[in-house]
Amino acid sequence: MAEHYHLPDVKLADLAAWEVQKQLLGQQEPEHAAFQNEIALVESPPFYDLKQPRMTRHDFLEELHRLFQPRTYLEIGVDKGESLALSQTRTIAVDPFPGIDFPISCDLELVERTSGDFFAANDPIKFFEGAKIDLAFIDGMHLSDYAIRDFVNVERYCAPGSIVVFDDVLPRNDLEADRIRRTQGWAGDIFRVIGVLEEYRPDLVLIPLDTSPTGSLVVTNLDPQNGVLTENLEGIQNDLQSTGPTQVPEGIRTRSIASDPLAFLSSTDWGAWIAERDYRSPYPAGSGLHRIDSGLTTNTAMGPSAISDRQVSRLSKRVYDTEQVLLMRDRDVAELQGSLALREHDVSDLRAALELREHDLNELNILLVNSQECVEDLLARSAESRQGSERTERNLRSLLEAASSRLSDANSRIAAMEQSRSWRMSAPLRVGGELARRLR
Numbered sequence: 001m002a003e004h005y006h007l008p009d010v011k012l013a014d015l016a017a018w019e020v021q022k023q024l025l026g027q028q029e030p031e032h033a034a035f036q037n038e039i040a041l042v043e044s045p046p047f048y049d050l051k052q053p054r055m056t057r058h059d060f061l062e063e064l065h066r067l068f069q070p071r072t073y074l075e076i077g078v079d080k081g082e083s084l085a086l087s088q089t090r091t092i093a094v095d096p097f098p099g100i101d102f103p104i105s106c107d108l109e110l111v112e113r114t115s116g117d118f119f120a121a122n123d124p125i126k127f128f129e130g131a132k133i134d135l136a137f138i139d140g141m142h143l144s145d146y147a148i149r150d151f152v153n154v155e156r157y158c159a160p161g162s163i164v165v166f167d168d169v170l171p172r173n174d175l176e177a178d179r180i181r182r183t184q185g186w187a188g189d190i191f192r193v194i195g196v197l198e199e200y201r202p203d204l205v206l207i208p209l210d211t212s213p214t215g216s217l218v219v220t221n222l223d224p225q226n227g228v229l230t231e232n233l234e235g236i237q238n239d240l241q242s243t244g245p246t247q248v249p250e251g252i253r254t255r256s257i258a259s260d261p262l263a264f265l266s267s268t269d270w271g272a273w274i275a276e277r278d279y280r281s282p283y284p285a286g287s288g289l290h291r292i293d294s295g296l297t298t299n300t301a302m303g304p305s306a307i308s309d310r311q312v313s314r315l316s317k318r319v320y321d322t323e324q325v326l327l328m329r330d331r332d333v334a335e336l337q338g339s340l341a342l343r344e345h346d347v348s349d350l351r352a353a354l355e356l357r358e359h360d361l362n363e364l365n366i367l368l369v370n371s372q373e374c375v376e377d378l379l380a381r382s383a384e385s386r387q388g389s390e391r392t393e394r395n396l397r398s399l400l401e402a403a404s405s406r407l408s409d410a411n412s413r414i415a416a417m418e419q420s421r422s423w424r425m426s427a428p429l430r431v432g433g434e435l436a437r438r439l440r
């Protein structure tokens with residue numbers, strides 16, 4: 001297949017997966033670019049005649065988070081954080097060289113190591129405080145031997161109803177699926193994980209989903225006690241590493257084995273699954289999941305249906321939009337309730353302040369009445385004393401007048417006596433002196 005497309009003339013040995021080189025040699029960004037140019041990764045060749053999938057893997061993951069409401073989430077392979085940004089729950093994210101530039105809104109423990117080193121540590125999921133992994137996304141090294149080891153390690157910390165999602169299980173051509181990276185978009189040979197799980201773990205439920213760009217695989221009915229993969233891991237990894245040139249099987253390349261992610265999401269009874277996810281049987285009756293003859297799993301609700309795909313898509317979009325509107329309404333109502341509670345609090349504060357004012361006002365009124373009474377009393381008393389002093393003045397005047405008339409009487413009598421006397425006094429007798437001055 002490769003010869004149909006222009007590949008630069010470089011030796012295969014130089015084409016060692018640049019992803020490995022980039023991460024394990026820890027090269028800096030400019031050197032990455034130089035290295036990438038040097039091996040001149042080509043654009044993935046035209047794809048097999050594929051219908052455009054109805055969902056991207058990130059849209060699928062976003063919906064899965066929303067519907068499945070995981071209490072814990074483990075992500076292997078973070079890169080810029082696009083899938084990590086979809087988590088709203090307690091999360092452990094593992095990548096030796098994360099370069100997060102998406103806004104993260106989960107409760108996060110970021111482990112900057114390879115997944116192998118992460119799982120080799122004592123109690124790697126300590127951050128989950130004893131809880132199992134509800135949802136895991138395996139999207140680290142794009143080689144099947146790494147991915148199968150990641151799965152073995154992840155399953156040990158899962159419950160039967162947990163969900164594990166692999167990325168990149170549906171490469172679109174041989175070149176994109178090669179174990180040596182040659183294309184810009186690289187799926188690697190992760191698709192081989194499906195065959196390994198079918199062979200060694202027929203008890204698992206496998207649901208390949210037609211997501212863009214390179215497909216997803218949902219795995220559930222997990223069994224943390226099952227040791228079959230662990231016992232055979234070394235042999236499995238050796239086989240995967242030594243497989244010949246990559247040839248993507250027809251069913252994977254044409255995606256005939258894959259189910260529609262939208263149908264998977266909408267035909268599953270998530271409420272019942274959530275309710276039972278800690279128990280042995282994670283599939284409530286009618287959830288629509290069962291195995292079919294090919295050995296792969298599909299969903300009964302995903303077969304041909306009376307409703308066209310376009311209608312399903314439009315209806316799902318409308319349901320989703322309505323749910324978003326309802327969510328916004330709920331948020332608005334909660335906000336209004338919050339501000340109403342604040343108003344009520346303000347009103348009761350104002351009422352208390354008003355009562356205090358009324359109390360103050362009453363006291364002021366009482367003071368006013370009291371002081372008015374005082375003023376009236378003082379006025380009455382001053383009127384009384386004015387009347388008293390007027391009376392005294394009148395008395396004094398009449399006394400004065402009486403004294404003055406007696407004086408003038410006495411003087412007239414003295415004058416009469418003087419005229420009729422036969423003798424004269426040596427000096428005229430007059431009543432006067434101090435008394436006369438005061439009487440004047």
Ligand SMILES: C[S@@+](CC[C@H](N)C(=O)[O-])C[C@H]1O[C@@H](n2cnc3c(N)ncnc32)[C@H](O)[C@@H]1O
Pocket residue numbers: 019023076077078079080081082083084094095096097098113114115116139140141142146
């Ligand atoms: C395809 S990207 C992940 C993309 C991300 N999950 C998303 O959807 O946005 C793959 C990442 O896996 C990381 N990786 C490679 N080998 C790894 C390993 N052994 N353990 C953990 N992560 C690894 C790489 O550093 C790279 O950032």
